[in-house]
Amino acid sequence: MDPQSIRPDKGKQIMIIEDQDSSWPDKGKQIMITKDSEVHSPVSYEEDWDTDDELEMQFFQAFDDQGVAYEHDSPVDCFDHASSTGSSSYNPNKVDHFMSMGFSEKMVVQAIKENGEDNDEAILNSLLTYSVLENSPGEDISSSSKSKSPVDINEDFLDGFSDSDSDCGDAEGSGRNSDDPKEKTIALMVDMGYNLEDVLISLQRCGHDASVEELADYISAAEVAKVADATEFPDRIRTVQRFQAEKKRKIPQLSSQKPKKRPEKPLVRKFSKQMVGFGLPGCPPVVSHRYLPDEAVGPPYFYYENVALTPVGVWEHISRFLYDIQPEFVDSIHFSAAARKRGYIHNLPIMNRKPLLPIPPKTIHEAIPDTATWWPSWDTRTKLNCLLTCIGSAQLTERIRNKVKSGHPSDDDIKFVIEQCKKWNLVWVGKNRVAVLEPEDMEMLLGFPKCYTRGVSRTDRYKALGNSFQIDTVAYHLSVLKPMYPNGMNVLSLFSGIGGAEIALHKLGIPLNNVVSVEISSVNRKIVNQWWEETEQKGRLIHVADVRKINNSTIDGWIDELNGFDLVIGGSPCNNLAGGNRRTRDGLEGEHSCLFYEYYRILDYVRTAMKRRAAASCRFD
DNA sequence: TCTAACATGACGATGCTT
DNA sequence: AAGCATCGTCATGTTAGA
Numbered sequence: 123m124d125p126q127s128i129r130p131d132k133g134k135q136i137m138i139i140e141d142q143d144s145s146w147p148d149k150g151k152q153i154m155i156t157k158d159s160e161v162h163s164p165v166s167y168e169e170d171w172d173t174d175d176e177l178e179m180q181f182f183q184a185f186d187d188q189g190v191a192y193e194h195d196s197p198v199d200c201f202d203h204a205s206s207t208g209s210s211s212y213n214p215n216k217v218d219h220f221m222s223m224g225f226s227e228k229m230v231v232q233a234i235k236e237n238g239e240d241n242d243e244a245i246l247n248s249l250l251t252y253s254v255l256e257n258s259p260g261e262d263i264s265s266s267s268k269s270k271s272p273v274d275i276n277e278d279f280l281d282g283f284s285d286s287d288s289d290c291g292d293a294e295g296s297g298r299n300s301d302d303p304k305e306k307t308i309a310l311m312v313d314m315g316y317n318l319e320d321v322l323i324s325l326q327r328c329g330h331d332a333s334v335e336e337l338a339d340y341i342s343a344a345e346v347a348k349v350a351d352a353t354e355f356p357d358r359i360r361t362v363q364r365f366q367a368e369k370k371r372k373i374p375q376l377s378s379q380k381p382k383k384r385p386e387k388p389l390v391r392k393f394s395k396q397m398v399g400f401g402l403p404g405c406p407p408v409v410s411h412r413y414l415p416d417e418a419v420g421p422p423y424f425y426y427e428n429v430a431l432t433p434v435g436v437w438e439h440i441s442r443f444l445y446d447i448q449p450e451f452v453d454s455i456h457f458s459a460a461a462r463k464r465g466y467i468h469n470l471p472i473m474n475r476k477p478l479l480p481i482p483p484k485t486i487h488e489a490i491p492d493t494a495t496w497w498p499s500w501d502t503r504t505k506l507n508c509l510l511t512c513i514g515s516a517q518l519t520e521r522i523r524n525k526v527k528s529g530h531p532s533d534d535d536i537k538f539v540i541e542q543c544k545k546w547n548l549v550w551v552g553k554n555r556v557a558v559l560e561p562e563d564m565e566m567l568l569g570f571p572k573c574y575t576r577g578v579s580r581t582d583r584y585k586a587l588g589n590s591f592q593i594d595t596v597a598y599h600l601s602v603l604k605p606m607y608p609n610g611m612n613v614l615s616l617f618s619g620i621g622g623a624e625i626a627l628h629k630l631g632i633p634l635n636n637v638v639s640v641e642i643s644s645v646n647r648k649i650v651n652q653w654w655e656e657t658e659q660k661g662r663l664i665h666v667a668d669v670r671k672i673n674n675s676t677i678d679g680w681i682d683e684l685n686g687f688d689l690v691i692g693g694s695p696c697n698n699l700a701g702g703n704r705r706t707r708d709g710l711e712g713e714h715s716c717l718f719y720e721y722y723r724i725l726d727y728v729r730t731a732m733k734r735r736a737a738a739s740c741r742f743d
Numbered sequence: 744t745c746t747a748a749c750a751t752g753a754c755g756a757t758g759c760t761t
Numbered sequence: 762a763a764g765c766a767t768c769g770t771c772a773t774g775t776t777a778g779a
Contacts, residue, residue, distance in 0.1 A: 395760070429768060431758070462768080511768060515752050544766080579749060589768045619768095693768080701767030704755050750775070761764075 213239055397430065397453035397463055403477035403598060410473065418445035418469045422614075422686065422732055424725050425470065425599065425623075427591065427693035428718070429700050430463040433709045436699055437465055440710070443722045445469070450599075454592035458482055459489040460506040460547070460567045462592045464693075466599060476601040478594050478629050482569060486549065490563055496550035498526070500536050506547050506559075509567060510702060511588030513558040514546030526554045561587060569593025570625060575649055582645045591622030591693065597630050603689070610635040610661065612684050614728065616669055616692030616721050617641065621650035623691040634659055636684040640666045640692075669720045677727050686732050690725045694718040 212234050217227065233248040401407035426444060430437075430451045437449050444467045454462035457477075483489040485504045487497070522542060525535040539556075542548065548556040549563075559567075561583040565574050568590055575583040600623075603611065610633030615623050618641040627634060641647050647665050654663050662684075666672060681687070697703060698712020710718055 427768095431767060433757070461766080463766085464768085508767060512752095512770090517752070541765095581749060581751095585768095587768090591768095696768050697770085700769060701757065703767090703769040705770050707756075707769085744779100746777100746779085748775105748777080751773080753772095754770085757767090759765085761762100 396456075397451045398456060399450040399452035399466070399599075400472045401475070402456050403475070403481075407473070412448070412472065414447060414469055415445045417729075418447055420469070421688055422728055423468065423470055423603065423689045424729075425466065425468040425596075425689065425691040426721060426725075427464055427466050427596070429696045430465045431701055432465075432696075432699040433707065436710050440465075440718060441467060443719075444725075452595055454595040455505055457484075457594040457598065458567050458569070458592055459484050459486050460592075461508045462568075462595070463508065464592075464595070466596075468599065470599060471602045474602055474605075475598050476604075478569070478597045478601075478626075482566075482594055489567060490549060493549045493551060496552055496555070498550065501540060501543065501550070503540075503544065506549075506567070507544055509547065509559070509564050509588055511585045513584055514542070514548055518542060518546065519548065519556050519558070522548070522556050523554055529554075564588075567592075568622075569597070569629075570620075570622075571653075574625075574653065575620060577652065578645050578649065586620045586643070586646055586649065589696075590619050591626065593622060593626050593629060596622060597626040600626055600632075600689075601630055603627075604630050604632055607632055607688060609633070611688040612636040612686060613638070614680070614687045614690045614724070615639045616690065616724060617694050617717070618646065618650060618692070619643075620646050621653060624650065625653070628657065628659075633661065634663075635661045636664070637661060638664045638666060638680055638684075638687075640669045640672065642667055642669075669717060669724070672720075672724055674727055674731075677724065678731060681728070681731055681735060686735070687728055690728055692721055694721050 212231060216234065216239055217230050230245075233245045236248055237245045398405070398408055400409040400412070424444075426440070428440070430453075441447060441449060447467050447469065449465040449467050451463070451465050454460065454464070459482075486506060487494040487504070522539050525531055525539055531539065543556060547559055549559065551557040561575060561580065562572055564584070564587040565572060568587060569592060570587075570590070575586055578586075611627065612635050613623065613627065615621070615637060618624070618639040621639065624634060624637060624639070639647070639650060641650070644667075647667075651663070651665070664680075694717050695714035698706055698708045698715035699710070700707070706712055708715070710716060
């Protein structure tokens with residue numbers, strides 16, 4: 123494929139990753155790399171795809187059925203509870219509410235003091251900011267409002283940053299005072315919900331110096347192995363072998379022409395009618411265990427997203443590239459007042475997920491209360507349809523007004539109005555008057571902070587938001603990372619858009635240590651950049667414009683400089699997959715949607731490179 | 744007055760659910 | 762078999778700024 127033909131703004135020279143031999147910018151700076159460079163194509167791939175045997179995850183099946191006991195928590199019981207002592211001068215319920223989200227009483231009182239008791243959103247934003255500051259040694263909550271240059275802040279932070287996950291015994295909520303790292307690790311993992319016996323066995327197998335992350339992976343792997351019975355296990359081996367063999371075959375296709383069409387497997391899209399994925403907050407899990415091929419187990423974790431309703435065969439194809447992992451199809455209607463049917467392929471643990479708090483409104487009237495006054499009884503909608511990138515026309519709303527202004531619309535008129543309202547997500551904003559959603563409404567429905575996209579054109583806001591994650595949905599899936607990475611994460615965010623992944627992690631209270639954000643739209647990069655500064659992030663943000671310019675040496679450079687990635691996350695363009703596209707719904711080989719292969723290419727190289735690095739490190743030791 | 748950015752409105756097919 | 766939803770594209774018109 124011709125790289126220049128892929129992007130709509132071809133011809134424009136935007137931001138391109140800098141030359142390979144140039145040094146990485148200093149720690150603590152927000153890096154906007156704008157230097158032009160040559161297109162590194164075709165991308166060279168490693169010849170040897172064999173995984174390192176030493177690093178293959180060893181499964182064991184020594185657990186009995188009581189070995190792992192995961193209970194699904196109620197939505198209210200989110201994260202670690204700090205002891206609730208109440209506050210002398212503020213509403214105890216309010217203080218408890220925010221403490222139940224895992225913030226300390228000191229933080230909560232400070233946040234209420236700064237914002238007043240009534241502004242929950244502002245309080246929450248302050249608390250999240252404090253959480254970031256708290257990860258920066260020497261920072262005092264009370265000084266959070268003082269503006270500090272990004273450079274200073276980040277240098278402070280990175281100087282004090284420990285790259286040892288074993289240090290996470292200091293994590294909030296663990297409540298242990300032992301100085302023994304092993305005991306700290308055990309205590310933390312038990313706090314995380316792991317069975318003590320599992321933790322002890324995993325320590326024995328992984329070594330007493332193993333990090334929490336390694337132990338968690340080991341237990342997850344054991345869990346997989348435990349469930350695999352004698353008849354299914356050979357199938358799993360065959361699946362992995364097939365994938366490895368197929369991978370060797372298919373890679374050359376990426377650097378030449380379009381991948382060859384092969385007969386697809388039978389439908390993998392076994393989503394329930396309700397699209398609840400592996401389970402919803404407050405409900406018993408639909409799926410409590412699943413198989414992951416050895417190659418897909420463990421960090422760096424990955425999370426891939428795209429529209430659920432693709433042309434037939436697309437998800438089967440995507441799944442085959444992403445380690446044969448079955449997609450999890452979820453409609454965000456269960457997290458929000460608006461639908462958003464999406465498929466997610468990831469290798470995250472699926473037990474002990476926690477929803478973001480506060481739980482967002484789930485009906486139109488709760489989400490946009492002003493509309494209730496004007497809502498006619500014959501419009502029975504309680505939920506909105508998917509938030510798209512474009513909006514209904516003013517002519518249409520005027521036409522609707524004319525049809526209903528008499529007060530007694532005919533059945534045909536009602537049918538027309540309902541049809542159009544559903545199609546364009548129109549809401550009643552005045553007497554006999556409908557209107558499109560405001561960008562602020564969309565931000566709220568998608569879980570973004572209010573006015574998050576303010577500052578760019580209205581059209582760009584709709585487009586950016588229509589292309590974004592639903593934060594509560596994604597955060598629910600990512601929430602399992604919170605106890606695993608108390609010291610923060612390094613994130614490779616591909617097709618970042620307006621930073622939905624970053625917002626989700628931030629809202630979960632997971633510090634963002636280093637974020638490489640790859641996004642072609644300068645408008646979107648600007649939005650993420652503004653948020654990064656406004657929330658006083660302590661980590662490093664690296665912007666890259668074009669995902670196709672990232673080659674293996676670029677990735678190696680990041681892995682060396684940033685000490686690897688913990689998460690590779692992104693949703694590749696859906697333009698050629700989405701049902702709304704009447705002209706170029708060409709599937710995964712479409713002009714934009716073919717960038718999925720870039721996600722796969724980069725993810726696979728990151729995982730391979732990090733395994734190689736870990737193996738080298740082991741040999742060195 | 745010119746240009747670029749922005750806004751508007753017309754344009755069905757596909758595939759799942761009922 | 763009918764109903765329904767769908768991270769969209771593009772030509773053209775309008776507006777803002779130099």
